[in-house]
Amino acid sequence: MIKGDFVPPKLMKRLVAFILISLLWLVISSCAAPPRIEEPLTIYNIGSPDYPKTVYDSMLERYQEKLSQSEANQELHLQARNLDMISHIYRIRGHSQEALDYAQQALELFRRLGNVTGEGVILNELGEIYADRSQDSQALDYYKQALNLFGQVGYAYGRELALNNMGEYYRYQADYEKALDYYRQSLKISQDIIDLKGESICLNNIGTVYHAWGDYEKALGYYKEALKIRLELGDNQAKGVALNNIAGLYYAWGKYVKAGAMVKSGV
Numbered sequence: 001m002i003k004g005d006f007v008p009p010k011l012m013k014r015l016v017a018f019i020l021i022s023l024l025w026l027v028i029s030s031c032a033a034p035p036r037i038e039e040p041l042t043i044y045n046i047g048s049p050d051y052p053k054t055v056y057d058s059m060l061e062r063y064q065e066k067l068s069q070s071e072a073n074q075e076l077h078l079q080a081r082n083l084d085m086i087s088h089i090y091r092i093r094g095h096s097q098e099a100l101d102y103a104q105q106a107l108e109l110f111r112r113l114g115n116v117t118g119e120g121v122i123l124n125e126l127g128e129i130y131a132d133r134s135q136d137s138q139a140l141d142y143y144k145q146a147l148n149l150f151g152q153v154g155y156a157y158g159r160e161l162a163l164n165n166m167g168e169y170y171r172y173q174a175d176y177e178k179a180l181d182y183y184r185q186s187l188k189i190s191q192d193i194i195d196l197k198g199e200s201i202c203l204n205n206i207g208t209v210y211h212a213w214g215d216y217e218k219a220l221g222y223y224k225e226a227l228k229i230r231l232e233l234g235d236n237q238a239k240g241v242a243l244n245n246i247a248g249l250y251y252a253w254g255k256y257v258k259a260g261a262m263v264k265s266g267v
Helices: 010-030 053-072 076-092 096-113 116-132 136-153 156-172 176-192 196-213 216-233 236-253 256-266
Strands: none
Touching: 053 076, 076 096, 076 116, 096 116, 116 136, 116 156, 136 156, 156 176, 156 196, 176 196, 196 216, 196 236, 216 236, 236 256
């Protein structure tokens, strides 16, 4: 639900969401402290818009097999997780109705289990699916429910994600003051828990608010902070997004030579 041609496309958000939710389930399964987003998890780092359909078909088949096994063994927690992973694969491929159906099934199971953290994770994802479908009021309602549950269990990482999504909602509505408030809350949490990837996302999003306001100096500062972190993390996809954002800003600013230089460096 990001607006403007200087922000990543929805497909990129779906791919990032798939990786992040995989990390979240590691936390829920082990009851360990939330992992830092920047730590690699290669088994789930599947995201590339250029991957052929067969890759996702193979992944879907694998998780459907896992779902069948967990159902046969009556392992409700694993059923819920596998349902959610299937939902993510469908979301990446743009099949929002199937994504919604599987996420709803996962939500029902987590509620049966009394797993408040899992319930919050799914509620946040349902918000993202509704956002993909441009059903924004429903998206906001799910984000609020997720934020409330994460607050109840003291899950800072979940609160960071939900607050950022709420910022996205208000930015899409062009309510930039509210968007900025939610982004700043999310940024503070990301810094408190040393979530560098999340911090770079929040900095970038704050930059887009100032960009929309025409305060190019401030926007550039936030974009550069986000870029610095992404360079440190070696995140080439996110680095490219940051460079394109800076190029778009320079173009809007009328600094066309600098815009061209940024585009070339992002190639």
